[in-house]
Amino acid sequence: MPITEGAPRHGNPANLLPPSWKKSISLWLEEDTPSFDYGGFVVGDRPAEARLLAKSPGILAGVPFFNEVFRQLDCTVEWHAKEGDEVGKEKKQHVATVKGPVRCVLLGERVALNLLARCSGIATKSDSLLSLLRKAGYKNTLAGTRKTTPGFRLVEKYGMLVGGCDPHRQDLSAMTMLKDNHIWACGGSIPTAVAAAKASAGFAVKVEVECLTEEEANTAIEAGADVVMLDNFTPDGVRVASKNLKDRWGRGVNARALIEVSGGLTEDNVADYVCDDIDIISSSSIHQGVKHVDFSLKVVPKETNGKAGSGDAAET
Structure with missing residues (x-):
């Protein structure tokens, strides 16, 4: 738990x-x-x-x-x-x-x-939102995002915790998240970006890579990413990609990386994304505009x- x-x-x-x-x-x-x-x-x-x-x-x-x-x-x-x-x-x-x-x-x-x-x-x-996901059969983590109000982040993250959700990374120093802009700024090379992140952050800071395709997720895990985010996938796309990734890189304690799903998830559509191969569902809807x-x-x-x-x- x-x-x-x-x-x-x-x-x-x-x-x-x-x-x-x-x-x-x-x-x-x-x-x-x-x-x-x-x-x-x-x-x-x-x-x-x-x-x-x-x-x-x-x-x-x-x-x-x-x-x-x-x-x-x-x-x-x-x-x-x-x-x-x-x-x-x-x-x-x-x-x-x-x-x-x-x-x-x-x-x-x-x-x-x-x-x-x-x-x-x-x-x-x-x-x-957590109760909705539990009713839909989701057993893993629901997290917020870093889309918080400047100067008020601690209060908002605290509210997520009391509501039973994971607050996600607290700030830019808590985890290295390599998004599309980071990858593009490195010439489009996921391995180059991951290697630089690992070299600077050391063993104690996890590295997550935002991926737009299953191929990018495979590349990121092979490069050493601890978490891959399947961003703006369709529900069917999430099921296929997450299963393929788990089949290739392992499940549970043997998993090479955690799989996160994010991008426009709300109470209206999040249940469609539920499947056993997703480790984390993240959504800013639990703290933005509530x-x-x-x-x-x-x-x-x-x-x-x-x-x-x-x-x-x-x-x-």
């Missing part, structure tokens, strides 16, 4: 985050309030309680980012749901409580909600002393 299907449900994916991620939260808070906080002046710093409500169904993801926003603003967060849980099936589900000075609660509100909504949307779409999960943060009116129902909380 890949870590992406084991960790989100049974481990803590927050333990994967590097120390540097908290700096991004500081920058996002600074971006949102670069000078005076006029609204904060209006409400003051009395103690307040606010309720995080899930208003549409989805997979909860992004808890560490939400927590850090309010930690930096001297607020506390108590969760009533766990990372990876399905939330929002009931109307305005109360999933967390934020406590702190009301000015600070409102300072963090929009940044925290935007992070949570986007990350949860990606987790939800990842989970949905629908956000709708959350809101409602301050409990002062006069209720925290006893109001979620429907009575004030709009913020």
Whole structure:
């Protein structure tokens, strides 16, 4: 079982985050309030309680980012749901409580909600596409791509993990992927490009080659590629090419290379590509243009002393 299907449900994916991620939260808070906080002046710093409500169904993801926003603003967060849980099936589900000075609660509100909504949307779409593939009989890995938002990649990759998918390479340094432009820049020679990649990256960095034909995939594997990507093949073309490649280069622990399939794969067509000889299906549809999960943060009116129902909380 890949870590992406084991960790989100049974481990803590927050333990994967590097120390540097908290700096991004500081920058996002600074971006949102670069000078005076006029609204904060209006409400003051009395103690307040606010309720995080899930208003549409989805997979909860992004808890560490939400927590850090309010930690930096001297607020506390108590969760009533766990990372990876399905939330929002009931109307305005109360999933967390934020406590702190009301000015600070409102300072963090929009940044925290935007992070949570986007990350949860990606987790939800990842989970949905993975479930579709499992129902179609696919047993191997579903991965995202590097088509992420600059400055927001860590959050988006984290959402893929919580949704049960492989985040693929984290950045250009994580794996050498030789695409058509790399091959063309090397005079059209796949062996030349693979040899250069192996020489520079050493034994610890895998090399993947994007292939437009079965012949190119054979050439790449023979040259030493660790992964070949069958790009923009038809479903029938994938079945034929992947079987031929496995027959020639081995399966399972004896395989010379992994086979990845990519190119325009969505919920509408991905099931057509399912076959036993594909190791990885990658799709940017699990993180590009996905629908956000709708959350809101409602301050409990002062006069209720925290006893109001979620429907009575004030709009913020």
